[in-house]
Amino acid sequence: MADPPALARIQFAVTTTFHFLFVLLTLGLVVLVAIMQTRYAITGKSEHRRATRFFGKLYVVNYALGIATGIVMEFQFGLTWSGLSTYAGDVFGAPLAIETLVAFFLESTFLGLWIFGWDRLNKWVHLALIWLTAATAFASAFWIMVSNAFLQNPVGYELRDGVLRLTDFGALLRNPTLTDAVLHLSSAALATGGFFVAGVSAWHFLRRTKDIVLFKRTIRLGLIASTVGMYGVISYGFEQYGVLKNVQPAKVADPDDLPALTDRLGADNMPPGWIHVPRDVMVNMGFTLALVSLVALLLTIGNLVVRLRFPLVVLLVVVPVPFAAAICGWLLREEGRQPWLINGVLRTADGMSPVGAGSVLASLIGFSALFVLLALADWILIARLAGRGPEPEQAPAPVREPAIVL
Template structure:
């Protein structure tokens, strides 16, 4: 492989792994916020246990996902400095806003929520998780605004060999953004609902003593996954009209076409199954034969999300900024195949380790059940939450 293909492969691998963390974070945040709201309003202990259990999974995924996001940031300076030189004044603005929001606002309120159990007023504590959820979706908006500019570079003109932002409103109302953002939001709900559903089905199949806890969670997860699938598919189809205007040949690159077909095939098959299962929500926790099926369906939305990401990115090749900057021109100068190979192996190894660690920690939390969760426990100091998660 040449240096260009190696660099593209590197970004595809790191971007795909990072996206796995993102979709779960986006989907779990509102689920946990709603659970916490029920606890704050009713004071019922079962709602507190649900909030703490699924919140522990959220915190684990969020913490490890931060590291994968940092690796993504390194990509732009390492391999794609031409993008920063040509379009940094436009493309960098939404990324900078997102970074400030994620690292200073979202992470601050998440810290207050993690360490605020039994310390903050219950309404202030509840406000923290809703602020985490709000800022998570604001971050998603800015990331998708930046990505949509690459797909359809509106609101900017070229001056002196660089792009200059002339219409901020056009950047925020980009046709490439309007339908793609709800599509990603739906995918997050679908993925998170599937995790809640699959984890609960796994525990019920094991004949857990926490049957009531996981029965309620399975029903919640199934309904969230089904609603998420409706949003995802609806806004997925809604994008074809606008894509036909600014990227009419998008899916005539062979890989983009295959990725699109895989995404649609997985998505429509699983949505059809969820459509059949949704009316049976009340009975499913009692049907032992159905529980392995629900476990098997868990990774499907993640696979569809990766295929969708590949279709969106590969489909505008050879452009990095559609019609303005090619991928070849965006590459950093002086890179050699050996240099990119070393970084590819290193990044893949680090991100792969983080992904495996995330899976093992979440699986361990699911396997142990709600009785051993450190988040919000009265008898453990607040910093023990992360220490408990990492030690298992």
């Protein structure tokens, strides 16, 4: 049986990866749903309303099941990584508390009002709710990344009475490993949402949909989002190299440079030798997705993307690729920090809770099974809803003016 730290790392990797896939689609899709509803609020055209409600349902399903994966992941800080919580909870936990108490609860409240506010709220109030949902979703991701940036490059603390104490909250926000990482993640989410919307639209065109006007608009919107997102992914991805060469040089080093780095840093301070594999796969996927998105967007001129049909097949096939690239990126960010839980401050083995291998293995099996079931439920529900298509065209229910004022 593997040692407890190894099992605990595998467990956290599994739960984080699954949760990250939900988050990635949630962040990107909510922006596109908000844009669709903005179009409807301005123009009053039924296809924008139907598109908003159609992709809004897919967003809500993904969001709801993603919450369950996030709750399970949070429990592991106390169950498996109590050493991290005890040693650095005063610093590491502060942004997480802000994320939970402010961003997450606000996001859930705004989303609930949006879901039940159709045809009950003033259209501009209802529109504001989905944009507030999007804003708080990205705020939530920001605070998560503030905590993660501290693990990558610890700042704003001092060692007092054997534990880390927060001395400069602003330093957490100025962390050089934070800004480009947040922009890189946000761009990846936008691109993922764009490819998802374009892929679903392509599927309906391949099935000879009658909603030609609706899906022509959504496939173009998806491709614009994916093209802009991939430009940001590539730009902010390479922007991080300069900082990483200073704080985590082995993460971005070429294989030929690793022997010299090993001599300088010590073999015990080096990440796994395979870390360049997910990095190279991510980069190649990124450039491929950027090319596919740009070419498909250009083919929307004259409606060639639909008339040629082969681009529709490509757009459908590449829907999972942004998720795979994101997993590679997360592996690079987290495994590239090993063997440190807090880079240069706390080793991963020292952050482990005093639990036996059997207990960790049992929770690993249980959590993995639960997450696989949640992921399957998510994908099956989304596939079924996406396959049914938008609701039939009908006039919206009248709304009395002035409507409810929040």
